[in-house]
Amino acid sequence: MSPKAKTKASEKKAKTDKKAVERIEHAGLLDVRELTTHFKLGAGDVKAVTKVSFVVEPGESLGLAGESGCGKTTAALSILKLLPENGRIVSGDVLFDGRNLAKRTEYGMSKIRWKEISIIFQGAMNALNPVQETGKQIAEPIQLHEGLSEKQAMVRVRELYDLVGVSQKRVMDVPHQLSGGMRQRAMIAMALACNPKLVIGDEPTTALDVMVQAQILDLIARLRKELHLSFILISHDLSVMAETCDKGVIMYAGEVVESGTTTNIFNNATHPYTRLLIKAFPNIHEKREMVSSIKGDPPNLINPPAGCGFCPRCDVRIASCATEHPELIEVEPGHFVRCVLARQGV
Amino acid sequence: MATTKDTPAAREQGDKSAVKASDLAAATAKDGVLFDVRDLEVYFPIHEGFFKSMVSTEKKFVKAVDHISFQVMQGEILALVGESGCGKTTTGRTMLRLEEPTGGHILYKGLPVEKFTSSTLHAYRRKAQIIFQDPYNSINPKQTIFDIVAEPLEVNNVTSSEREKEDRVIKAISEAGLRPATEYLYRYPHELSGGQRQRVCIAGATVLEPDVIVADEPVASLDVSIRNDILKLMVEQKEKMGVTYIFITHDLSLAWAISDRIAVMYLGRIVEIGETLEVVSNPQHPYTRALISVIPVPDPLAKREHVILKGETPNPVDIPSGCRFHPRCPDAIDACKETDPPEKLIGGDHYAACLRIGE
Numbered sequence: 001m002s003p004k005a006k007t008k009a010s011e012k013k014a015k016t017d018k019k020a021v022e023r024i025e026h027a028g029l030l031d032v033r034e035l036t037t038h039f040k041l042g043a044g045d046v047k048a049v050t051k052v053s054f055v056v057e058p059g060e061s062l063g064l065a066g067e068s069g070c071g072k073t074t075a076a077l078s079i080l081k082l083l084p085e086n087g088r089i090v091s092g093d094v095l096f097d098g099r100n101l102a103k104r105t106e107y108g109m110s111k112i113r114w115k116e117i118s119i120i121f122q123g124a125m126n127a128l129n130p131v132q133e134t135g136k137q138i139a140e141p142i143q144l145h146e147g148l149s150e151k152q153a154m155v156r157v158r159e160l161y162d163l164v165g166v167s168q169k170r171v172m173d174v175p176h177q178l179s180g181g182m183r184q185r186a187m188i189a190m191a192l193a194c195n196p197k198l199v200i201g202d203e204p205t206t207a208l209d210v211m212v213q214a215q216i217l218d219l220i221a222r223l224r225k226e227l228h229l230s231f232i233l234i235s236h237d238l239s240v241m242a243e244t245c246d247k248g249v250i251m252y253a254g255e256v257v258e259s260g261t262t263t264n265i266f267n268n269a270t271h272p273y274t275r276l277l278i279k280a281f282p283n284i285h286e287k288r289e290m291v292s293s294i295k296g297d298p299p300n301l302i303n304p305p306a307g308c309g310f311c312p313r314c315d316v317r318i319a320s321c322a323t324e325h326p327e328l329i330e331v332e333p334g335h336f337v338r339c340v341l342a343r344q345g346v
Numbered sequence: 347m348a349t350t351k352d353t354p355a356a357r358e359q360g361d362k363s364a365v366k367a368s369d370l371a372a373a374t375a376k377d378g379v380l381f382d383v384r385d386l387e388v389y390f391p392i393h394e395g396f397f398k399s400m401v402s403t404e405k406k407f408v409k410a411v412d413h414i415s416f417q418v419m420q421g422e423i424l425a426l427v428g429e430s431g432c433g434k435t436t437t438g439r440t441m442l443r444l445e446e447p448t449g450g451h452i453l454y455k456g457l458p459v460e461k462f463t464s465s466t467l468h469a470y471r472r473k474a475q476i477i478f479q480d481p482y483n484s485i486n487p488k489q490t491i492f493d494i495v496a497e498p499l500e501v502n503n504v505t506s507s508e509r510e511k512e513d514r515v516i517k518a519i520s521e522a523g524l525r526p527a528t529e530y531l532y533r534y535p536h537e538l539s540g541g542q543r544q545r546v547c548i549a550g551a552t553v554l555e556p557d558v559i560v561a562d563e564p565v566a567s568l569d570v571s572i573r574n575d576i577l578k579l580m581v582e583q584k585e586k587m588g589v590t591y592i593f594i595t596h597d598l599s600l601a602w603a604i605s606d607r608i609a610v611m612y613l614g615r616i617v618e619i620g621e622t623l624e625v626v627s628n629p630q631h632p633y634t635r636a637l638i639s640v641i642p643v644p645d646p647l648a649k650r651e652h653v654i655l656k657g658e659t660p661n662p663v664d665i666p667s668g669c670r671f672h673p674r675c676p677d678a679i680d681a682c683k684e685t686d687p688p689e690k691l692i693g694g695d696h697y698a699a700c701l702r703i704g705e
Contacts, residue, residue: 243646267647280570284599290577
């Protein structure tokens with residue numbers, strides 16, 4: 001070995017050592033700390049996500065729920081740094097498996113995406129390339145990340161089709177030849193292609209029929225158990241979250257308003273917004289009554305209100321709510337609520 | 347089946363049974379039955395390529411609605427529930443003659459809708475309106491709210507003066523829950539939220555004071571926090587104005603929340619029909635039972651058993667033999683493969699079509 005090559009090798013070794021040292025200690029598999037994401041618009045910055053924190057343990061499933069525009073999807077896309085061009089992470093950390101993704105470069109992220117964290121998008125018809133065979137699309141990340149040939153990758157794709165319950169005969173079908181349920185299964189197969197540790201499902205069942213939704217949720221639950229996956233479910237449908245997740249985070253106007261185990265959230269809902277949201281779902285196992293919608297609209301996130309964001313729509317607000325911004329309060333171990341009334345045990 | 351002689355125009359000229367507009371004006375709902383659908387069939391022909399059409403003599407059809415019968419009572423909300431492709435939307439559209447039936451009858455106040463002349467149809471459409479799923483695409487973005495809601499009045503020439511027109515538009519808009527209505531009149535759809543747009547659609551449908559509104563998934567594209575108000579509005583209009591609603595939805599829990607009666611559809615058939623609370627608490631057809639079992643419940647402690655059906659709804663071109671649900675049915679027996687089950691009376695006006703009822 002020439003001396004020059006030797007120094008290079010030692011440099012490389014130093015670099016890997018440095019990496020090893022850099023491993024950050026944090027809770028769980030994914031630890032999102034005070035994540036803040038803004039979008040630049042002509043009228044000012046849209047504060048889409050403000051100081052959102054949550055932890056996902058290995059093998060655990062976490063639900064992110066709230067109305068459209070509450071920042072749940074932005075929070076999830078910030079984890080993968082898949083934000084649109086006018087979006088940026090302003091502050092906070094996304095600690096994943098010892099690394100801080102918020103500080104990582106685009107190249108660094110490309111090594112993480114799909115290999116370690118993957119995502120299932122909502123509309124499978126729009127997320128898949130309509131003119132390429134579905135199987136080949138699934139093979140692409142395998143070829144890229146594992147360095148396999150297309151032929152080798154297709155062997156893995158066939159295994160994945162078995163895993164998600166689609167006939168292997170369909171690997172060479174283009175998306176429009178598959179039914180909605182099969183396309184969503186193909187999306188799940190694609191998300192699992194490189195054995196990721198964490199899968200994010202962005203409304204994975206929203207566009208599907210009830211029975212197909214039940215099949216897909218059942219499939220996700222089975223795969224999570226078999227592959228020991230961590231899962232983040234983004235959904236506007238609280239009842240889906242109640243049935244599939246271990247923990248939940250309720251977001252409103254870019255902030256976490258309540259978080260805890262799903263039992264905390266559904267059986268001991270403390271934030272007035274969570275309560276109203278749960279009540280908004282008809283529950284056929286209870287007495288039939290017509291529930292009102294939550295009046296009003298979420299606040300403008302370019303100039304968020306000084307006080308509690310939910311105050312104008314809240315049915316139990318007090319005078320100080322309009323001016324005082326509530327902090328997250330731990331009402332019972334692991335159960336956090338952002339409401340001044342929570343402090344008084346209401 | 348539709349033959350060339352059976353076109354609407356031919357009917358008008360030669361058919362003595364054609365229903366004239368004057369007949370419609372004089373008709374009343376006897377015994378409260380607004381619609382009596384009898385053995386309705388809506389088949390869509392599949393157009394095959396030239397070669398195939400020369401080689402095979404067999405013509406194929408998408409059997410969207412395959413011989414169904416039911417009644418709609420005046421002043422009720424009837425929910426048509428089922429998965430996509432079950433024929434619920436086709437049924438609703440055919441009742442308004444937006445699709446042509448290929449067989450059977452739809453009696454509106456005792457008059458056959460399929461025999462309406464074009465002028466009768468014009469008058470009929472004043473009485474029967476439709477609301478579509480997507481309030482973003484179903485209204486013209488270049489028209490003001492006033493123009494959108496006033497259009498049905500103009501098309502039908504029902505108001506004598508500008509003043510009357512304005513009054514009726516304002517009334518419809520405020521009844522649809524946009525108050526004060528004058529604040530919304532000259533706004534454009536893009537200035538309104540999804541829920542407000544759907545209210546505009548409802549105002550456009552109610553401005554002619556119709557007897558019946560077919561609401562095709564009216565809340566499917568709305569946020570949970572606002573959809574209840576739209577559903578409440580439908581109930582309110584039913585109660586105050588006596589509007590009959592045919593509520594088409596895939597979501598059984600929404601149907602349960604507001605409807606008086608439910609018809610569960612599968613692959614072009616009604617498999618179960620009856621009073622809503624009775625059907626949901628005492629479902630008799632295995633498909634209804636499965637649908638109810640998979641409704642997610644916002645309670646993590648309630649561990650309910652899900653009956654998850656295998657596979658997907660078969661293609662409505664090749665409908666399975668016997669009971670069309672048998673390939674997916676968890677309770678199927680051999681007889682199900684051969685016998686198409688007739689509707690059985692469970693009690694009251696609760697019917698279900700399953701061979702194994704009463705075993």
